[in-house]
Amino acid sequence: MANLIISNLSKSFDNTGVIRDISFKVDEGEFCILLGPSGCGKTTVLRLIAGLEQQDSGEIFIADKEVSDLTPKERDIAMVFQSYALYPHMNVYENMSFSLKMQKQPEAEINRKVKETAALLELDNFLDRKPKELSGGQRQRVAIGRAIVRNPKLFLFDEPLSNLDAKLRNSMRVEIAGLHRKLKATTIYVTHDQVEAMTLGEKIVLLDQGQIQQIGTPNEMYNKPANIFVATFIGTPQINLLEGRLTDNQSGHTFTSGALTIPLERRDELNNYSGQNITIGIRPEALTPGDGPVKGIIELIEHLGPETLVYIKAGDTSLIAKAPSDFRGRQGEAISLNPDSKVIHFFSNGKRIG
Ligand SMILES: Nc1ncnc2c1ncn2[C@@H]1O[C@H](COP(=O)(O)OP(=O)(O)OP(=O)(O)O)[C@@H](O)[C@H]1O
Ligand SMILES: [Mg+2]
Known part of the structure; x- marks a missing residue:
């Protein structure tokens, strides 16, 4: 695993500043929440880190190495999307092993990694099923499993629970927190849900209109909001x-x-x-x-x-x-x-x- 440093990052689309001079750090093994209202630029930040977009200015360091010239593949990052994006015609085993096959890893090695990860995620009994034969929560776990088997430098999650109903979201939240305690993987987790952020995060980076409003622990955000935006965004009912x-x-x-x-x-x-x-x-x-x-x-x-x-x-x-x-x-x-x-x-x- 690796640490991440974002330094003075900016990005515009069609001359509109979408990410405006943001800087933050995620330590090795840390679980960092990127929080903010819809359209504030959260997905864009993840896409910049993953190399799916190129920044206009600023630097991104992964494991203390500047990565702006590296392709997404070379950056060795796993991204879990809101939509899961599982291959519908492949079963759970095939979905989870796909990236390892592409890397031409030995069959026995692939088998070991997939079985190990499936056990961790309690998917062992579903390896033969297609995504359409799974519940939303199980599909979500397959998407996470697919990321874990690759043993990436960095995990990026983009609102992975927003398709689930409230009850399942709660239990998946507990699972993700538990998974992080086991894996200690450096993670950036995007959400617009302040409750999710407060319950999951060790560190929250709160974004509004492409600018960082505050970086802190859930407690700091709640008890010492830096401005009125933070004070109103965190806490229900509102302040x-x-x-x-x-x-x-x-x-x-x-x-x-x-x-x-x-x-x-x-x-x-x-x-x-x-x-x-x-x-x-x-x-x-x-x-x-x-x-x-x-x-x-x-x-x-x-x-x-x-x-x-x-x-x-x-x-x-x-x-x-x-x-x-x-x-x-x-x-x-x-x-x-x-x-x-x-x-x-x-x-x-x-x-x-x-
Ligand atoms: N490829 C693009 N071209 C033009 N504008 C874009 C592009 N991608 C994103 N934007 C704009 O950038 C802003 C930030 O988008 P982004 O998807 O990062 O927001 P978000 O915080 O992830 O929102 P949500 O919570 O709704 O997913 C939005 O105003 C969006 O319309
Ligand atoms: Mg988004």
Whole structure:
């Protein structure tokens, strides 16, 4: 296995910048998630790494070797696509052994590798079946198996679970995480699903409009979003954003947004922002019903089992709060909410303060 370094990579299609000066590293054996909304450039990044597209500028290093002049084959990368792209007329064994046959590896060696990989993926009983005789999850495992047998330098996964239903997606996610623990293969995994990213990744690279918004662990992304895009993209239900004005008072600061006034403890990082317009972000779980400064009317209640989501109108502002499962409020009732000031996020011109 190998490490990967992407350095100042840019790519345009028809004079439109699609990848704009991105740099990131994936260590040997690391599982890196490339996350972002549809059209942000995730597949293009993978295609550039694999050599299926040529960049306009910037460099790609695999195992510390610059690969821009190498063909896709010479780069020794395995890519697993959303569509699996299995050969329909070949059975599972033939699908998994195909690339090894093309490399003219000895028959006994091919047989050993395919059997070993099939056992790892629990496909041993399906080796004679054609893809159409398999479930979606099994097909997905064949596609992964085909990549594993090649023992590539790098695995690239492009939204491999998006064709599966929610339940199967969950179990495949657990399988892929387990597989990575066994193989310790350097992997870049593309998804637009933040839940998948948060549960699978050791490191997330979050992309928007061809630019990196933040690189970090799932925890860092959630607890210290670098800007408003990251704060809203990560977390369900979405973070509550309020635009307003910050002023100082004796004990700290006051944030005013329309009819809402929220007192805040003193924070050094806010000292230069008194009198300025800022945006604050409060995650739903940091806004709990109770005696607090945020007053509103309950618009809707969703009982989700372990917790309850409460949709509130506070003046012109819509807010979502998380309440315990035994929450007793009713639609149309007044409610007070208590924001946990320790975990409020502050943004100025879209960027995190502090
Ligand atoms: N060959 C191409 N020619 C012209 N434009 C392209 C080409 N390939 C991609 N694009 C454009 O580049 C942008 C990024 O595309 P890309 O497929 O990388 O996005 P993505 O993040 O993978 O999206 P999705 O989540 O929908 O798969 C899009 O606006 C797309 O239309
Ligand atoms: Mg894509």
